[in-house]
Amino acid sequence: MNQHVSARVAPDHGTVAAVVVTYNRIEKLQRTIASLRGCDRRPDNIILVNNASTDGTDALLDSMADDDDITVLHLPENVGGAGGFAAGLRHAWELGHDWFWVMDDDCYPEPASLSRLLEEHTDLEAYLKRPLSFSCSVVKAPDGSLCEMNEAVTMWDWPRYLVHGFNSVKVSECTFVSVLLPRWTVEEHGLPLAEYFIWFDDKEFTKRLTRAARPGVQVLDSQVVHDMGVNRGVNYGRITEGDLWKFRYGARNQASYRWHYEGKWSYLTYVRRVVLQMREAKLPRHIQRQMWKALVTGIRFNPQPGRVQDRA
Numbered sequence: 001m002n003q004h005v006s007a008r009v010a011p012d013h014g015t016v017a018a019v020v021v022t023y024n025r026i027e028k029l030q031r032t033i034a035s036l037r038g039c040d041r042r043p044d045n046i047i048l049v050n051n052a053s054t055d056g057t058d059a060l061l062d063s064m065a066d067d068d069d070i071t072v073l074h075l076p077e078n079v080g081g082a083g084g085f086a087a088g089l090r091h092a093w094e095l096g097h098d099w100f101w102v103m104d105d106d107c108y109p110e111p112a113s114l115s116r117l118l119e120e121h122t123d124l125e126a127y128l129k130r131p132l133s134f135s136c137s138v139v140k141a142p143d144g145s146l147c148e149m150n151e152a153v154t155m156w157d158w159p160r161y162l163v164h165g166f167n168s169v170k171v172s173e174c175t176f177v178s179v180l181l182p183r184w185t186v187e188e189h190g191l192p193l194a195e196y197f198i199w200f201d202d203k204e205f206t207k208r209l210t211r212a213a214r215p216g217v218q219v220l221d222s223q224v225v226h227d228m229g230v231n232r233g234v235n236y237g238r239i240t241e242g243d244l245w246k247f248r249y250g251a252r253n254q255a256s257y258r259w260h261y262e263g264k265w266s267y268l269t270y271v272r273r274v275v276l277q278m279r280e281a282k283l284p285r286h287i288q289r290q291m292w293k294a295l296v297t298g299i300r301f302n303p304q305p306g307r308v309q310d311r312a
Contacts, residue, residue, distance in 0.1 A: 013098070013099070013118045013122065014097075014098030014099060015044040015045070015096075015097045015098050015099070016041075016043045016044050016045075016097065016098070016099040016100075016101055016114065016118070016180075017043060017044065017045040017046075017047050017071075017092040017095065017097040017099070017100055017101065018036050018043040018045070018046045018047065018101045018102075018103065019047045019049065019085065019088035019089055019091075019092055019100055019101065019102045019103070020032060020033075020036075020046065020047065020048050020049065020088075020103055020104070020105055020107075021049045021051060021081055021084035021085055021088060021104065021105065022048060022049065022050055022051065022053060022057060022084075022105035023050075023051040023052070023053050023057075023078060023081075023084075023105070024053045024054060024055045024057065025055075025057075025105045025106055026053070026055050026056055026057045026060055028105055028106040028227055029048075029057065029060075029105045029106075030060070031108055031227075032103070032104075032105055032106065032107055032108060033046060033048075033064075035107075035108040035109045035110075036109060037069070038111055039109055039111055039112075039113060039114050039115070040111045040112055040114075040115050041114045041115035041118065042069070042114075043069070043101060043114065044069070044097070045069060045070075045071055045092070045095065045097060046069055046070050046071070047071045047073060047088050047091055047092055047095075048061050048064075048070065048071070048072050048073065049073045049075065049084045049085075049087055049088040049091075050072065050073065050074045050075060051075055051078045051079060051080070051081075051083075051084045052074075052075055052076065052077050052078045058074060061074070071091070071095070073087060073088060073091055075087060079194060079197070080194075080196070080197030080198040080249075081104070081176070081197075081198050081199075081201065082192055082193060082194050082195070082196040082197050082198060082201035083194040083197065085102060085176055085191075085192045085201065085202075086191040086192045086193075086194040086306060087194075088102075089102070089181075089186055089191055089192070089308070090186075090191060090306075090308050093183065093186055093187070093308045094308075097183065098182070098183050099118070099180055099181065099182060099183065100180070100181045100183070100186070101114060101117070101178070101179075101180050101181075102176045102178075102179050102180075102181060102202075103176065103177055103178050103179075103224070104176065104177055104226070106226060106227040106228060107139075107177050107178055107224050107225070107226055107227075108224060108225040108226075108227060109137070109178060109224045110222075110223045110224060110225070112221065112222065113137050113178060113222045113223060113224055114180075114222075116167075116219050116221050116222040117135050117136075117137065117178075117180040117219055117222045118180070120135060120166065120167065120168050120217065120219040120222070121135040121180060121182075121217070121219075123166070124161060124166060124168065124217060127161075127164070127166070130214070131182065131184065131213070131214075132182075132214070132216065132217065133182075133185055133206075133209040133210065133213045133214050133215065133216050134174070134179055134180065134181050134182075134185065134206055134209055134216035134217075135168070135179070135180045135216055135217045135218070135219050135222075136152050136171065136174040136175075136178060136179040136180070136206075136216065136217075136218050136219070136222075137177075137178035137179075137218070137219060137222040137223055137224045138151075138218060138219075138220055138222065138223045138224075139151060139175070139177050139178065139223075139224055139225075139226050140223060140224070140225050140226070141225070141226065141228075141231040142225055142227055143231075145231065147177075147226045147228070147231060148231055148232050148233040149175070149226075149228065149231075149232070149233045149234065150174075150175045150177045150226055151174075152171035152173065152174035152175075152216075152218040153171055153172050153173045153174070154169055154170065154171050154172070154218075155170040155171065155172055155215050157170060158170050158171070161217065167219065167220050167221050168217040168218060168219045168220060169217060169218050169220065170215050170216075170217060171215060171216050171217060171218045172206070172207065172210045172215050172216075173203050173206040173207045173210065174202065174203075174206050174216065174218065175202045175203065176192075176201070176202035176205075177224065177226050178222070178224040179202070179206065179216075185209055185213070186308050187308060187309070188212075188213075189208055189209060189212055189213065189305065190208075190304075190305025190306060190307055190308075191305055191306045191307070191308060192204070192205045192305075193205070193253075193303045193304075193305060194303075194306065195301075195303035196249065196253045196303070197249050198246060198249050198250070199246060199247075199249050199250030199253055199254075200249075200250055200253035200254045200257065201253070203254075203257075204253070204257050207257070207261075208305070211261070234247075234250065235277060236251075236273070236274045236277040236278050236281075236291070237277040237278060237280055237281030237283065238281070239278070239283060239287055239291070241287075244287055244290060244291075247291065247294075248290055248291065248293075248294040249294075251274060251291055251294040251295050251298070252294040252295070252297050252298045252301055253298070253301075254270060254298070255267060255270060255271070255294070255295045255296075255297075255298025255299070256298035256299075256301045256302060256303075257298075258270050258298075259298055259299050260302050267298075267299075270295075271295050274291060274295060275288075275292075278291060
């Protein structure tokens with residue numbers, strides 16, 4: 001399915017494209033696809049963005065390319081999660097879909113996850129008489145506990161909609177592990193920052209929507225499982241040789257956002273947290289030096305959003 005929108009449309013909601021970015025997780029990807037197809041409100045299109053995988057993912061996706069609910073987008077090189085989501089959202093927009101449901105390739109939606117996002121999002125818009133920028137799911141670990149790395153950040157008045165009978169809370173940011181975006185968000189506010197490559201691209205994007213438009217919501221009975229292995233959040237005292245590269249991207253990206261959009265004090269507060277966690281853990285000096293370099297690089301690193309209206 002490559003050049004048209006499916007005719008399978010939910011009443012009053014329009015078409016939904018799930019945008020899934022994958023890299024070398026062929027077994028988990030297959031479970032993600034099965035979970036998407038098992039939803040009580042299935043996506044009209046599942047856009048699978050292959051980030052130049054080397055584990056046979058390309059052959060698997062090619063074997064599914066003729067399925068009427070699948071669109072395959074093979075990227076010539078690995079552009080990271082950030083670049084993959086930017087490419088996938090652009091493609092979903094070009095295909096004319098009304099909603100974009102964004103997630104990783106190890107995210108397993110529960111059956112009612114999409115239907116509840118759509119229902120709560122549109123019901124809240126009718127109640128508020130204005131557009132809502134995004135809605136996201138509650139993210140659980142495989143054992144059913146809270147996923148430490150992927151929970152949304154609530155606003156000070158987070159229960160505002162709960163007291164009016166809705167089942168959602170106000171949030172300012174979330175991750176790309178089941179977030180529903182209306183089409184207008186990328187039209188008016190651009191794509192995720194592909195230059196981030198990995199980490200904080202989702203936070204920057206949803207914080208951008210909150211800053212420029214309005215906060216989103218987390219729908220409490222829309223739930224997904226994130227099969228990420230070890231269930232823990234980001235701690236700069238746990239950096240190893242093997243994951244230093246990811247932490248460097250994350251530190252550069254978050255430092256950049258804080259410096260350019262939240263000010264020097266926010267940047268310095270973040271730097272202090274990173275440095276203290278590394279020192280308390282007595283990380284090797286060469287790791288600490290690499291992280292310091294990433295934090296400083298963030299000051300001059302300031303990419304701007306690509307526009308879907310511009311040719312890729």
